[in-house]
Amino acid sequence: MLEKRLPIHIGEAVNRVMMHKKSGTTEWVSINESYGRFLSEDLKATSDVPHFDRAPYDGYAIRSKDTSEATQTTPVTFEVVDHIGAGMVSDKELGPFQAVRIMTGAQMPVGADSVVMFELAKESAIDGINYMSVKKIHKQGENVSYRGEDAKEGEVLVNKGTFINPGIQAMLATFGYDKVPVAKKPVVGLYATGTELLEVNEPLVPGKIRNSNSYMISAQIQRAGAEVRYFGQLPDDFDTCFEAVSNAIGEVDIFITTGGVSVGDFDYLPQIYEKLGAEVLFNKVAMRPGSVTTVAQLDGKLLFGLSGNPSACYVGFELFARPIIRIMLCAEWPHLRKEKAVLNADFPKANPFTRFVRSALSIEDGKLVVTPSGLDKSNIIMSLAGANSLMILPGGTRGFECGDNVEVLMLEDQSGSEWPW
Ligand SMILES: Nc1nc2c(c(=O)[nH]1)N[C@H]1C(S)=C(S)[C@@H](COP(=O)(O)OP(=O)(O)OC[C@H]3O[C@@H](n4cnc5c(N)ncnc54)[C@H](O)[C@@H]3O)O[C@H]1N2
Ligand code: MOO
Numbered sequence: 393m394l395e396k397r398l399p400i401h402i403g404e405a406v407n408r409v410m411m412h413k414k415s416g417t418t419e420w421v422s423i424n425e426s427y428g429r430f431l432s433e434d435l436k437a438t439s440d441v442p443h444f445d446r447a448p449y450d451g452y453a454i455r456s457k458d459t460s461e462a463t464q465t466t467p468v469t470f471e472v473v474d475h476i477g478a479g480m481v482s483d484k485e486l487g488p489f490q491a492v493r494i495m496t497g498a499q500m501p502v503g504a505d506s507v508v509m510f511e512l513a514k515e516s517a518i519d520g521i522n523y524m525s526v527k528k529i530h531k532q533g534e535n536v537s538y539r540g541e542d543a544k545e546g547e548v549l550v551n552k553g554t555f556i557n558p559g560i561q562a563m564l565a566t567f568g569y570d571k572v573p574v575a576k577k578p579v580v581g582l583y584a585t586g587t588e589l590l591e592v593n594e595p596l597v598p599g600k601i602r603n604s605n606s607y608m609i610s611a612q613i614q615r616a617g618a619e620v621r622y623f624g625q626l627p628d629d630f631d632t633c634f635e636a637v638s639n640a641i642g643e644v645d646i647f648i649t650t651g652g653v654s655v656g657d658f659d660y661l662p663q664i665y666e667k668l669g670a671e672v673l674f675n676k677v678a679m680r681p682g683s684v685t686t687v688a689q690l691d692g693k694l695l696f697g698l699s700g701n702p703s704a705c706y707v708g709f710e711l712f713a714r715p716i717i718r719i720m721l722c723a724e725w726p727h728l729r730k731e732k733a734v735l736n737a738d739f740p741k742a743n744p745f746t747r748f749v750r751s752a753l754s755i756e757d758g759k760l761v762v763t764p765s766g767l768d769k770s771n772i773i774m775s776l777a778g779a780n781s782l783m784i785l786p787g788g789t790r791g792f793e794c795g796d797n798v799e800v801l802m803l804e805d806q807s808g809s810e811w812p813w
C-alpha cells in the first residue's frame with residue numbers, strides 16, 4: 393500500500409537537518425591558493441599598517457614649524473640635505489630650515505612632520521648646494537601617512553567564516569600570511585539515479601534524457617564552497633543502487649543522490665535508507681518545487697535524497713544542503729541571504745505549499761525587483777540559467793500580483809542571513 397507522507401513546514405525541515413551539523417576544521421594553504429576559500433580563524437593585524445610614518449607624495453620632508461612665516465610674497469627657503477626614495481631610510485635628523493627630498497612611500501626622516509609636494513616647491517642651487525622654497529604654511533602632519541592609520545596591531549579585521557576576496561588577499565599578504573588558515577572543504581559525494589539517464593556525450597534516443605542534474609549539483613556544491621566527489625549515474629535497480637550507495641557513503645562527509653525519492657515503483661531511495669538503517673528526518677516538505685526532498689542521517693552523516701526533477705533538485709540543494717556545507721566552512725550565517733523585493737509578475741493562483749520561484753533579482757530605480765526567470769514547474773531546466781535568486785511565495789489561499797512586496801533568497805551572495813528567516 394502507498395505510504396502516506398505528511399508534509400512538514402520548511403523551517404522545521406531545515407531545523408531537523410541543522411541538528412546534524414558539524415563544525416569546520418582548519419587546513420593551512422598557500423596564500424596563492426586561498427582566494428575563494430573561507431577563513432577558519434579571525435584575521436588579526438600582526439603589525440601596524442603602515443609600520444612607520446611615510447610620505448604619501450613626492451616632494452620635500454620638512455619641519456612644519458619652519459613654514460610659519462611663509463606667504464605668497466615671502467617664501468621660506470630650505471636647504472636640501474638628503475634625497476631618498478621608497479625603501480630607503482635617511483640617516484639625517486632635520487635641523488631648522490632643512491629638507492629631505494623624499495618620494496612617495498619613503499619613511500619620514502627624524503624631525504620631519506610634513507611634506508611639501510613638488511608642485512608647491514621652487515627649487516634652486518647655489519655653489520652646488522640644493523635649496524627649495526615654499527610660499528605656503530604647512531601644518532603639522534600635513535601630507536604624512538601615519539603609522540597605524542590603515543590598521544593597528546592586534547585588531548581583528550575579518551571574522552572567521554568570511555569568503556576570501558581580493559581585498560582579503562591583500563590583507564593576508566600585508567600581514568605576512570604565506571600560509572592561510574582556511575576551512576577544510578567538506579567532500580560531498582554525488583550519485584545520479586535513473587534508468588533514463590544518458591551521459592552528456594551520448595546521442596538522444598526515445599525515452600531517455602541526458603543527465604543534467606549531476607552537472608548542476610556539482611556546480612552548486614562548488615558554489616557553496618565544498619568539494620565534489622562524483623560517483624556517476626546508476627540505473628533504477630535496487631541491488632545496484634544499494635551496493636553503490638552503501639559503498640560510497642563512507643568515503644565522503646555529506647552524501648547526495650538525485651532522483652528516486654518519490655512514490656514511484658522504481659523510486660528506491662526510501663527502501664535504500666531503510667535497509668541501511670538510516671533515520672529519515674523527513675520525506676515531504678510543504679514547498680514547491682522539492683516537496684519530495686528526503687533527508688536521512690546514518691551515524692551522524694547526512695544523506696540528501698534530492699528530487700530527480702531539475703528545479704526541485706536545485707531548490708532542495710540550496711535550502712537544505714548548502715547551509716550544512718556553509719557551517720562546515722565556519723560561516724556564522726549559513727543560510728541564503730534574504731531580502732525584500734518588488735514582485736514584477738502576477739501569480740493569480742494560490743498554492744497551499746510555499747513556492748520558491750527561480751528568479752532574476754535586479755535593481756531598478758534603487759529598488760530590488762524580482763522577476764521569474766522562466767517557467768515555474770519542477771521539471772523545468774531552462775529557468776535555472778537566469779536565476780540569481782529564489783522568490784518566496786508563502787503557501788496559503790491567496791495569489792500574488794505585480795507590485796506586491798515579496799521576500800527573495802539571494803543565490804550568489806556570500807554574506808548569508810540570520811535564522812530563522
Ligand atoms: N504519485 C505521485 N507522483 C509523484 C509525486 C507524488 O507526490 N505522487 N511527486 C512528484 C514530484 S513533486 C516530484 S518533484 C517528482 C520527484 O520524483 P523523484 O525525485 O522520485 O525523481 P525521479 O522519479 O527519479 O525523476 C523525476 C523526473 O526527473 C527526471 N530526472 C531524474 N534524474 C535526472 C537527472 N539526473 N537529470 C535530469 N533529469 C532527471 C526524470 O527523468 C523524471 O522526469 O515525482 C513526482 N511524482
Ligand atoms: O518535489 Mo516536486 O518538485 O514538489 O514538483
Ligand SMILES: [Mg+2]
Binds near residue numbers: 651653654656658700
Ligand atoms: Mg520518481
